[in-house]
Amino acid sequence: MEVGYLGPKNSFTYKAASYYFDDSLLQPYASIANCLSALKKNQVDYAVVPIENSLEGSVHTSMDGLFQEKDITVCREIILPIQQNLLVNDLTIIPKKILSHPQALAQSQQFLETYYPDVLIEQVPSTTFAAEYVAEHPSESVAAIASKEAASEYGLEILSAGIQDNRFNQTRFWLLGKELLNHDNRLPEKMTLFITLPKNAPGILHKVLSAFAWREIDLSKIESRPLKTELGEYYFIIDVLIHDNIKLVEYALEEITLLGAKYQQLGYYPIVIKE
Amino acid sequence: MEVGYLGPKNSFTYKAASYYFDDSLLQPYASIANCLSALKKNQVDYAVVPIENSLEGSVHTSMDGLFQEKDITVCREIILPIQQNLLVNDLTIIPKKILSHPQALAQSQQFLETYYPDVLIEQVPSTTFAAEYVAEHPSESVAAIASKEAASEYGLEILSAGIQDNRFNQTRFWLLGKELLNHDNRLPEKMTLFITLPKNAPGILHKVLSAFAWREIDLSKIESRPLKTELGEYYFIIDVLIHDNIKLVEYALEEITLLGAKYQQLGYYPIVIKE
Known part of the structure; x- marks a missing residue:
């Protein structure tokens, strides 16, 4: 069995997928569209994608990608709390540029406007990409917005923790498949x-x-x-x-x-x- | 009088703003949030921002930025047809990387999946940024998704024209202000x-x-x-x-x-x- 998810490893979607499946089954995909397409083509048996965030609203690529799909069903909804953090190589750095995924940037908008109004903000494909970039460019005054897990993975320091605009920041994920998943005997609600x-x-x-x-x-x-x-x-x-x-x-x-x-x-x- | 708009120059929002105001009055802003904030702080008298696209849906930053704002009113809605194009430095190039703004990429998703399934897709802050990057890197096999106006501005060739997923691709823009605009005697509808x-x-x-x-x-x-x-x-x-x-x-x-x-x-x- 293989399970696709919106990667890369250590993304929030990875976290949601790991609650249900062993690491060895998990297969990262670069985009939601690719992940859904793998499920449609039977390249994976299940797929995990984000569908709605409490600050940013629905993830349209997921919803639109499922519209008019007859064979795919939602097997589980998984709700996770989402915490964003400002990560740097070294706590003495004053960031001149901040990188992250557009949703993570949007989730941290008030924080960025208050504390870093003049800093260059750059969109990158994922929060993991941002953390990796910061780790690989120690000479640049650059920071990433990403999870605490990304900080440990790439050996970064947390300059500010929990910078998302609202402490109730949660994301809904769907575990999608062509067959129902029955291993925890939960009732549909x-x-x-x-x-x-x-x-x-x-x-x-x-x-x-x-x-x-x-x-x-x-x-x-x-x-x-x-x-x-x-x-x-x-x-x-x-x-x-x-x-x-x-x-x-x-x-x-x-x-x-x-x-x-x-x-x-x-x-x-x-x-x-x-x- | 000054009018803020979501820049840079030659963006679709620029086009919408130019229907109402002379070039000398127009002031580009790097983001919708910055543009709305300039209007709130009276740094500009009017602002033009995109609010909904027929393929991608509402522009959430615009809507959320206006929620609970008491002083701002919509003076006009301007609807423009939107055409996206694949631009390169030279028509012999086979693109290995395609750059554009996330909305333009989403609008061209079917085209990209059909003709460039294995090409690296990269999100950049604007379609103009994408065109400029391509123009400045003639040695890279890179293409931009942007308007025809951007092609002329940066001297690029159109490899494929009208690549948006639907020929009815339109975008709604709002001309926002604190006072009503009355220069064309149109009735509210x-x-x-x-x-x-x-x-x-x-x-x-x-x-x-x-x-x-x-x-x-x-x-x-x-x-x-x-x-x-x-x-x-x-x-x-x-x-x-x-x-x-x-x-x-x-x-x-x-x-x-x-x-x-x-x-x-x-x-x-x-x-x-x-x-």
Whole structure:
């Protein structure tokens, strides 16, 4: 068995994947698109990708890459706390340039604006790339934003710890596969749906939400994404909380189909929260 | 008068800004955050930033940067067609590396996967930066994804034209200011609202949408963004189409306030579509 994940090693996605799989099974991919594509082509059996961060919102490449995929299902949602740190070669360095992945930079925006308003900020492909660059350029006054694990991996010092804008910074990951994973006997508690509405039907989103609302079905998330046809056409990502109401959810789905909406059930899965 | 825009010169935002203002007034900023911050601090009178692309969706930095800003209003929405191109120094080059801004790379994803699956893709701060890098490194087998204007500016050749995933690729820009702009006598036709829902009120989004739906008020967009407090808390961006229904919209807003929702009216503005 092989499991693809958004690499490189020691990324936050690696951390999420390691909770479920042995290191020897894990295969890093350079991008989310590559990782999903490996799963689609059966080059791996499972894939782990980030799907939403509490500061930055949905990871669109993951969502859009799963839209209209019929064979892939969400097996688990894994929620991890995310801590970003400013890493340097030597604590006496005053950084003139700070490198990181765009999401890590965005997560640390307030910190950067407050303490490093005039420093050059540079986007690089991953937080690990940033840490590696800093380690390999000891003569430059450069810092990386990355995890504590990256600091130990590359022998860097932590100049500032926990620099993300909010202490509740968490990221949701999905463990995706073509077959369900059953090794921890957890019960499914959430369903993710991609819903496409019929064109030119005014108030249709309201009608679709009504089908859930009057049945008192809780939606924990609703988000629109462009259909990539023309500006103003969207599909909706809806998370439905499931307890003893699965029959009601099925009726609601039947009803929205009658209204002309189409849905893709992406998964019905347990949630695992790590501290 | 000074007008800030997301630079550098010849970016798509520059193009949008040039429709309204003379070159001598335009001041480029390195990031959307810097551009909005200049407007907030009265360093510029107006600012032009991208807010949504038909392939990539909302530009979150713009939206999140305007959330809870009381003094800024949308004066105009400008819609531009966006064409991406693969640019090289010399048409005989077989690119080993392709550089561009993350949005331009995302817009050209299918093209890149089909024709350059094994080429190294590198994110850089802007499409202009990518074009400039290619121009300055004639000995490297490197290509940039950028506009045709960037090709002429930096003397590059167009290896492939119109490589964006969809021929309807358009971007919405906002011209933002503290005072309304009245020089073309256009009538406002859209209102953008940021809506925050009361906590722990099941089905509340459905109720808020009901206030618009039963009055037959068309919403052309609804999108959720994280409130940055904890995972699962969102605010909503809603675009309301206005014709002769402004009184009904006012009643709907009164009603959602009574339901406990809070709204921020970001603007009530004309839309300008450029071919």
